[in-house]
Amino acid sequence: MSHNPSKFKHMKWFFVTAALLLFAFSTHRNGNPIAGNSPGLISGPVKKVIVFTTADSTDYRLTLTDSSSFMDFGQPFETQPCVFIDPTKTFQTFMGIGGALTDASAETFAKLPADKQQEILEKYFDPKKGIGYSLARTNIQSCDFSSDTYTYMNDNDASLKSFNVAHDEKYRIPFIKKVIAAAGGKLPMFASPWSPPAWMKTNNDMVHGGKLKPSSYQSWANVYVKFIQEYKKRGIPIWGVSVQNEPMAVQTWESCNYTADEERDFIKNYLGPTLAKSGMTDKKIIAWDHNRDLIYQRASTILSDPAAAKYVWGIGFHWYEDWTGGGKIFDNVRRVNEAFPNTNLIFTEGCPERFNFSQINDWKWGEVYGRSMINDFNNNTVAWTDWNILLDEIGGPNHAGNFCFAPVHADTKTGQIYYLNSFYYIGHFSKFIRPGAKRIIASSSRGQLLTTAFKNTDGKIAVVVMNQSSTKISYRLCIQGKAAEVTSLPHSIQTLIVN
Secondary structure, eight states: OOSOOHHHHHHHHHHHHHHHHHHHHHHHHHOOTTTTSSTTOOOSSOOEEEEEEEETTSOOSSEEEEEEEOEEOOSOOTTSOEEEEEEEEEEEEOOEEEEEOOHHHHHHHHTSOHHHHHHHHHHHHOTTTSOOOOEEEEEESOOTTSSSOOOSSOTTOTTOTTOOOGGGGTTHHHHHHHHHHHTTSOOOEEEEESOOOGGGBTTSOSBSOOOBOGGGHHHHHHHHHHHHHHHHHTTOOOOEEESOSSTTOOOSSBOOOOOHHHHHHHIIIIIHHHHHHTTOTTSEEEEEEEESTTHHHHHHHHHTSHHHHTTEEEEEEESTTGGGSOOOOTHHHHHHHHHOTTSEEEEEEOOOBSOOGGGTTOTHHHHHHHHHHHHHHHTTOOEEEEEESOBOTTSOOOTTOOOBOOSEEEOTTTOOEEEOHHHHHHHHHHTTSOTTOEEEEEEESSTTEEEEEEEOTTSOEEEEEEEOSSSOEEEEEEETTEEEEEEEOSSEEEEEEEO
16 A cells, blocks of 8 residues: 555645754754753754664665654653664764776766766755765776676786776776766775786686686785776776675686685785885775674684785675575674774675566565664774666666666667666665765664664764565654654654764
8 A cells, every 4th residue: 555645745845844944943042952052962952863864665865854853751651662863872973875987887977868878867966956975996907897808918917017997987987087076076985806917816817716826825915006097197096906806706707715714914015015025005905705603713813814804904705605595694784893893884885686577566675684784883894885777778887797786777769767776775774875984872762763874974864764564664763852753654764863
């Protein structure tokens, strides 16, 4: 049953608009009610919360749906669902949310009309008109989401004299430059390799796993430097690198394996010192870049060695560990933070796999993102990066046939753009939680309501509440003795802004 009857739609918007105008007038008349008080305390004039909603069986997509006043509120009872917020308890500083600018995304983008290209750029990267992505990832050499397997140098060129990124100049580099412009001229970006060239590997193949030959360690470390330099020449600054995408996976596409000891030693003896000698101590190194299952073993092996740990900015992780059907292992991320609180945690890749166009409107895709993002942020993750930001009508291009879902798909034959509900679920975080925000306590009294909250640098509090049940739930947003009444629709996600 629809929760948006058309005959009530205009009436509802009238009352919401009137409430927001009253809120704006009150704020203007009374000044900033937070100024002069302890950080985050609710005091002075009665506050309001405004609510943005994306919900199944409605046309709500990041839609402003409600506003509510905070009133005095005493002891809560177990019969009344509540989401409790405590702005006085702060945790990690938020860096950003974004996606991967792969060859596949760039090729799909290039096949679209100019107006559709501009639409996608605006909807992803404009913080006012879109969802405000503020982070990006790209690949070093080819990956599965490339149309072909390629390298940046000739065979057996250990000195890298033939190194060039000409392949990327056809699609990827022009695409990335447009993305940076759409993001306001600045976009932190990290780069990840899927495989060294075949001649550097023990299996003489860029695919099917294999290892980096010890004799090629230094040449491969030099590739990171060359890549950063060449992209910088083209106006694309690289903020950091991960050591290896999925170092424990043997894939039918580009892959390379490192044990924890091998990755530690490569960082300690080659990659870290090589970046430092090249004047790139500001470039961040991300270790692991694989699933949550083995994250603690990998992190503890590398970070327990001071000579390696000094080069490591963070531990990256993916979400594909559920291959046994055992569920997501969110607590493993927390374990790393508990043991190594000074090392950053960054989600580096995730997407629903096995693309099927008939499932493009399934509501579960957004909920997969919402569940992961809420848990990862509550476990002290500082940044979250989706996989491909754009794919075509078959979930590619992908030279290995590993077709996947993205938040946005484009039919390259007709130019039609499809925004999956996952795009809007991600937007409930990226649009309202901005770089520099601090995570604060958010605690739900109902398991059906997942929640996280951040306080932005402008003082606004953004609370994300996801209802993963099939039931409408009325709850109270409670902040230090005051509460506002809110209703969560079945299978929905909301962002509540407390000004």
